[in-house]
Amino acid sequence: MATLSTDLNYLQAKKGLFSWIFSVDHKRIGLLYLYSLMTFFLVGVTLGILMRLELLNPGKDLVEAKTYNQIFTLHGVIMIFLFIIPSIPAVFGNFFLPIMLGTDDVSFPRLNLLSWWIYIIGAIMALSTLLFGDGPADTGWTFYAPYSVKTGTNVTMSVLAAFVLGFSSILTGLNFIVTIHRLKTPGMTFLKMPLFAWALYATSWIQLLATPIIGITLMMIVAERFFGVGLFDPSIGGDPILYQHLFWIYSHPAVYIMALPAFGIISELLPTFSQRTIFGYKAIAFSSLAIAFVGYFIWGHHMFTSGMSGTGRFIFSILTFLVAIPTAIKVFNWVATLYKGSINVQTPLLYALAFIFQFMIGGFTGLVLGALATDIHLHDTYFVVGHFHYVMFGGTGFAFFGALHYWFPKMWGKMYNATVANIAFVILFIGFNTLYFPMLIAGLMGMPRRYYDYLPEFHLPNMISTFGSWILATGLLLMLGNLIYAYFNSKTKPGRNPWGGITLEWQTQSPPPVQNFDRMPVLPKDGPYDFEHKPTIKE
């Protein structure tokens, strides 16, 4: 093996703004995504807190009804398209996939940089709706027709932004698929690949195959708005339910673009902090593919009350229940991994445990919504809002934060204050559940979603929920403050392997050198979680 220059790590190799925004190093691109994603995330959080403030009391508290509609639409567009969909693959996938596969970069580094630039252009387009005309779209992030065809707000720019962002997603997915097929280190077969890579592989196929459908659907809205072609508007011969079909054919698989990478993170955290082989490696790996596959055919459960046929509702309800099987396989295997493990309670593990708890609530409430009879009662109520925040934020959001704490020492070569991180976690966990659990109750009581006002009987759950948003915001600020403080001031060097991890990223320096490895990585004998034959890692 040729001698590798490891004098400088990827952070030191080049200086200046241009060395970052035109870098083709997958690690730097991962960080570019991280910084931009977190900026948009904080904008989305601010909009969310504004919504909760408006809902503190019945009647108008802060903003007019139309402004409220625009705020929740922009909150949804930012959180879905700018944060959750790209989050784990774009940040941790970009940074760690090549290292975990034992290679020096993704297959198409320039395409990778282009994906980030497309993401930024899409983000600017989405936020520009604030600045001109009648303001941001007021349709909800789903852009349901025929309202989205008729409203005077900036729907066209919003859907064009989502269209552009889709290209970023497709190109990242394509890059990961080719990287996984072509660049695994010698000796690493598919069944010796870390489960995070498996999760990214399944996600990438969804990104590649489903995203074009939303692209063409959004273009159909633009065609309808400008040329009145009569696709979705019934007054000119269109079918609004057709829009819902086309929208959800993408947007339901997109739920798994958001969730599958989080499953991959949890499958990395649990073996490391239990110091034992993951239970059911193949079951977890193949269940990712099964979720991706079944996830394509269950979109109709978002439309049970749309006026679709009884036969359609029956078929989609049965198919929906099927997806619970591979998901439950994962959860049982994760819990079994913890059983009799040498559990080391560190901040990333706390996030993983919170993920399991909250994702289970999200999953079970999903089954309630997948059943036809209960969905009729709960559709378009706050129960649905609570359900998807438990899945998206309680699941993917917490997995993202867990990953950030897990890989922080590897990415920057510094260690954060664990006590503060644990306190921030507790505040975040309490805040999250105080914010979203009352929404499930309000929904069961019949409170409809997407209104800026509500009846007095819904006051108590709304008040508790708004208090929860303040606790959650405090936890978020403390967590981010702790990490930012560590980035600038920490003197603690974590070394190569602070958690006793076994996947390849723990064999290299922290932060990694430009070429990723300063010595040839050694694969464990029996797969990526073979803690019994753990390679010795010297500093």
Added chain:
Amino acid sequence: MENNTKKHEGDLHETQHISSYKQHFSTLVALLLLTVVTVAISVFGANLRTLSVATALLIATVKVIVVAYYFMHLKYDHKLYTWLIMIVGLLFVVFTALTSIEYFNR
């Protein structure tokens, strides 16, 4: 001129292929003819109603296959790519079938 050259042993892109002008021209003529048929059916077969949509889709599918097979060189690529395109086609058929089942049972 047709030219098949072995490039990388064991690689997915095993051969480099240059299509003849004759083949390009024949493909173009086939596509133009199919377009003429589509227009003719839409004008003269308007009373076919739903069947005219199905016919247009059928002709469009044939055109897609011709473009993919000859212009996009699927014919000369590794069979894996044909399989991938067939899987995507199958996915499209399933999407359409599920939506149609819902629509025709309203």
